[in-house]
Amino acid sequence: MAAIEDGFAAYHLFSQGYSYTYDDVIFLPHYIDFPTDSVQLGTRLSRNIPLNIPCVSSPMDTVTESHMAASMAALGGFGIVHSNLNASDQAALVRAAKSRRVPILSNPVFKSPSDRIASLDDFDSKPYVLVTESGAARSKVVGYVAKADWEKLPEKEVKIYDYMVSSSDYVPWNFDLERIGSYLEEKGRDVVAMVKDDEVVDLVSKEEVDTIKGYPKLGAGTVGPDGAWMVGAAIGTRDEDKERLEHLVKAGINAVVIDSSQGNSSYQIDMIKFIKLTYPGLDVVGGNVVTISQAQNLIQAGVDGLRVGMGSGSICTTQEVCAVGRGQATAVYKVASVASQFGVPVIADGGISNSGHIVKALTLGASTVMMGSFLAGSVEAPGTYEYQNGYRVKKYRGMGSLEAMTKGSDQRYLGDKAKLKIAQGVVGRVADKGSVLKFVPYTMQAVKQGFQDLGASSLQSAHNLLRSSVLRLEVRTGAAQVEGGIHGLVSYEKKSF
DSSP states (O other): OOOOOOSBOHHHHTTSSOOOOGGGEEEOOOOOOSOGGGOBOOEEEETTEEESSSEEEOOOTTTOSHHHHHHHHHHTSEEEEOOSSOHHHHHHHHHHHHTOSSSOOOOOEEEOTTOOOOSGGGGTTOSEEEEESSSSSSSOEEEEEEHHHHHTOSOOSSOGGGTSEEOOOEEETTOOHHHHHHHHHHHTOSEEEEEETTEEEEEEEHHHHHHHHTSSOOOSOSBOTTSSBOOEEEEOSSTHHHHHHHHHHHHTOSEEEEOOSSOOSHHHHHHHHHHHHHOTTSEEEEEEEOSHHHHHHHHHHTOSEEEEOSSOSTTBOHHHHHSOOOOHHHHHHHHHHHHGGGTOOEEEESOOOSHHHHHHHHHTTOSEEEESTTTTTBTTSSSOOEEETTEEEEEEEOTTSHHHHTTTGGGGGTOTTOSSOOOOBOEEEEEOOBOHHHHHHHHHHHHHHHHHHHTOSBHHHHHHHHHTTOSOEEEOOHHHHHHTSSOSOSOOOOOOO
């Protein structure tokens, strides 16, 4: 009588000619002999960049700019600043993220004491105006004006020095939340400026500090040898991107991501070789790839990390338009299988909409997950909130959408030289998610619980269990997917935490 087995080994399941998404497959539970809090999610973005959590923000212009990059670093993850703007502005975003050790970015309005505040528009939707001697960031701080105080003034045409709160106090840029909070308490101030190299970096309020302290406690974060947050940036494969990279290196990037929807090209291979020759100490993440042969070509070229995914993002239409791509579960497993042999970490890019997808991506071999829609709509994502059908939302667009292509992202799809532009993405809206500083830690706790059910106490443990065929998988039918979700209710309210 043949032995009865549960499920399939991964190599068997993913060798049957099917392209599986995360929802198509399910892991079977293993044996638990440790508590949830013993699960360690420490990992690597690339060969030389360690992270405390396996989360990376996508280089999209509605996902990652300075605020998101600083916040991801504060959480122990990593942010990749998008390249859909000119090189000097992108470098400025990198410098802004690295010039603070708190996940706060207010972009203060500067005025001089002799200026006048004529209307609320002068506050630029900010609660404070920061007053410096010259009215610029690179100048001595002399005080501030609160919007609430200005609105109460009986006479608003007077110069700022007649009513501003005088204060030349400031804190160094590398003060953390605890030290800033203690300083504000000691001085009895509502706000304080942060200064680096005689330049005002930002204005931090007691309210902001107290709000963040109410979120799950932050750890050490992703900090480089210079004591600053570690931040990455995206570039393309054109000759002008070499000049862009020079700006970014001067700004202090810790990794560069070559941003292409199909990374297995002579253009990317040439760029990888150029970067490794010109900046040998800079980690290079190549991609995107979904096959073993694609991955092998980029590994041979010298990449330090691989980005996996083609057409799996919620706003991406590449598979529909071009009939090219791969189901994300299959892509991650196949690429990770070869990348692991060379010590190259894999970033699972796209298709993440819940903590279960993160568990699946990491267990299938990824070292990190790159998220776009999962982070879009957060406080830290670029853009302003608006209301649509009673919901508070933010814009979220694919870098392959025509709207984004007009800003320069068409080179990501090798279409910047084409006379006719063909969209490979859409523009949409996502609901307000609150702060990543709150929902990412809760998501990571859910991931830990998933790993515990798998009997894996770390990412490496999960990878070993999968490759040794101890962990087993099955394909879910459509009915099984329905059964595995919420069903049979007239109505319900879903709260993840």
